[in-house]
Amino acid sequence: xxxxxxxxxxxxxxxxxxxxxxxxxxxxSARGVAWTLAGQWGLQVFRTASIVVLARLLTPxxxxxxxxxxxxxxxIATVGSLGLSEAMxxxxxxxxxxxxxxxxxxxALGVVLTLLVxxxxxxxxxxxxRPELVGITxxxxxxxxxxxxxxxxxxxxxxxxxxxxxxxxxFVGGLAEIAVSIVAALLGAxxxxxxxxxxxRALLTIVILWGSVDWRPSRPRRGAGVRSLxxxxxxISTFRILDYASKNADNLVIGKxxxxxxxxxxxxxxxxxxxxxxxxxxxVANVVRPTMAALFKEPDRYRRYYLGALSGLCxxxxxxxxxxxxLADQVVLVLLGPQWLASAEVFRWLSVAGLLxxxxxxxxxxxxxxxxxxxxxxxxxxxxxxxxxxxxxxLPWGIDGVAIAYAVSQLILTPIGIARAGKGTPVSLxxxxxxxxxxxxxxxxxxxVAASTxxxxxxxxxxxxxVVRGGAAGLAGVLLVVLWPRARREVLGLYHSVxxx
Numbered sequence: 001x002x003x004x005x006x007x008x009x010x011x012x013x014x015x016x017x018x019x020x021x022x023x024x025x026x027x028x029s030a031r032g033v034a035w036t037l038a039g040q041w042g043l044q045v046f047r048t049a050s051i052v053v054l055a056r057l058l059t060p061x062x063x064x065x066x067x068x069x070x071x072x073x074x075x076i077a078t079v080g081s082l083g084l085s086e087a088m089x090x091x092x093x094x095x096x097x098x099x100x101x102x103x104x105x106x107x108a109l110g111v112v113l114t115l116l117v118x119x120x121x122x123x124x125x126x127x128x129x130r131p132e133l134v135g136i137t138x139x140x141x142x143x144x145x146x147x148x149x150x151x152x153x154x155x156x157x158x159x160x161x162x163x164x165x166x167x168x169x170x171f172v173g174g175l176a177e178i179a180v181s182i183v184a185a186l187l188g189a190x191x192x193x194x195x196x197x198x199x200x201r202a203l204l205t206i207v208i209l210w211g212s213v214d215w216r217p218s219r220p221r222r223g224a225g226v227r228s229l230x231x232x233x234x235x236i237s238t239f240r241i242l243d244y245a246s247k248n249a250d251n252l253v254i255g256k257x258x259x260x261x262x263x264x265x266x267x268x269x270x271x272x273x274x275x276x277x278x279x280x281x282x283x284v285a286n287v288v289r290p291t292m293a294a295l296f297k298e299p300d301r302y303r304r305y306y307l308g309a310l311s312g313l314c315x316x317x318x319x320x321x322x323x324x325x326x327l328a329d330q331v332v333l334v335l336l337g338p339q340w341l342a343s344a345e346v347f348r349w350l351s352v353a354g355l356l357x358x359x360x361x362x363x364x365x366x367x368x369x370x371x372x373x374x375x376x377x378x379x380x381x382x383x384x385x386x387x388x389x390x391x392x393x394x395l396p397w398g399i400d401g402v403a404i405a406y407a408v409s410q411l412i413l414t415p416i417g418i419a420r421a422g423k424g425t426p427v428s429l430x431x432x433x434x435x436x437x438x439x440x441x442x443x444x445x446x447x448x449v450a451a452s453t454x455x456x457x458x459x460x461x462x463x464x465x466x467v468v469r470g471g472a473a474g475l476a477g478v479l480l481v482v483l484w485p486r487a488r489r490e491v492l493g494l495y496h497s498v499x500x501x
Contacts, residue, residue, distance in 0.1 A: 318440060
């Protein structure tokens with residue numbers, strides 16, 4: 001009886017390691033996109049509601065404190081998986097011994113990072129001159145250990161193209177974070193409500209992933225053949241560290257030199273625009289990357305799939321970002337309240353960077369799925385110091401200056417980054433530019449309509465202006481796509497592009 005149980009468990013472990021069928025990858029991907037976007041859009045509704053509620057329960061300084069802590073803990077978190085989940089997704093074949101060894105490597109690293117962040121808590125508080133950061137940093141340190149328990153299970157779901165479970169995990173975990181944060185804030189917990197939400201999400205993620213993946217690690221083995229996986233993951237981690245440093249150096253600079261209130265205003269303006277973009281890109285990337293990795297040996301399908309996914313992102317995001325930038329004052333007034341109105345200009349300038357990042361986000365798909373993780377890291381060594389330097393250039397003009405400098409640097413770096421990412425793949429800079437033209441035109445028309453319809457409701461409330469002007473812009477975008485044959489064909493062809501047919 002004991003032998004039967006062991007054999008059954010071994011069979012389940014081997015099955016969990018299989019990659020999704022290349023022949024069926026189109027169907028997997030189409031369903032994955034549907035599940036991912038449905039879950040993300042549903043969660044975004046609740047996130048938007050939580051922004052409205054928490055902005056009235058918490059202060060800019062509460063958010064500023066959390067942003068100060070996140071700069072440090074988030075930077076260390078980029079090392080947390082060593083890029084090993086991407087290595088497992090990209091590799092054609094992974095053995096149970098390799099997966100188990102990687103699991104224990106991640107767990108050991110999670111313990112080390114937890115202790116490291118806990119020990120650094122007094123230093124973080126001293127750097128910012130805010131003693132409250134000792135407790136915040138200590139509490140957040142636990143998330144490194146909790147997160148290390150789920151890295152391999154998430155990678156196995158991605159490898160198996162099991163997007164439905166990942167979408168459910170993201171939705172339920174995000175909902176738990178929102179609910180716990182709001183309840184704690186209502187009870188008067190202040191900034192601790194944001195900490196509690198983070199911990200709740202990490203704990204629930206463990207329960208969902210371990211319950212969803214029928215794989216359990218065995219003892220680590222020497223000679224399991226993980227060196228190449230670790231090397232590939234090292235390139236991914238190097239890029240992430242440099243990328244995180246550049247994306248959070250603005251928080252570090254503002255928090256240090258302009259204070260908690262300024263950082264709170266900046267981070268809310270940033271969060272209103274950039275965080276939703278990242279939340280859309282992250283789940284979509286979870287679908288796109290494993291699918292592209294499975295298709296890499298078929299260049300034509302690989303190229304068509306990438307350009308179809310890029311086109312979908314541009315049509316989905318670009319018009320919305322442009323309209324939100326035009327209506328920035330109304331967005332901030334309605335969602336956050338009048339006390340946050342100073343963040344509207346930050347929001348508007350960051351929208352420029354957001355538009356460019358819609359395309360720039362996809363560079364990682366090309367690097368990771370073509371196995372060029374260290375080429376990705378080398379690009380980061382060039383581009384990220386430029387981004388960081390731009391924050392110091394804009395600092396004398398306050399938070400608006402930092403946002404403007406960030407937008408300008410993205411404008412310079414994005415086309416160069418696309419050209420470098422396409423090397424070694426069937427995708428060229430010309431392909432990307434051609435794919436982006438029609439979504440850009442639709443976005444420009446939507447923005448023009450949103451701006452020009454302000455004269456229809458000049459004295460209306462912020463909410464009425466959002467509804468009227470945003471609605472008119474949306475209607476104009478739909479009509480343009482319907483009446484423009486090439487745009488219409490491209491939008492209708494997205495589903496078939498995703499299915500590679």
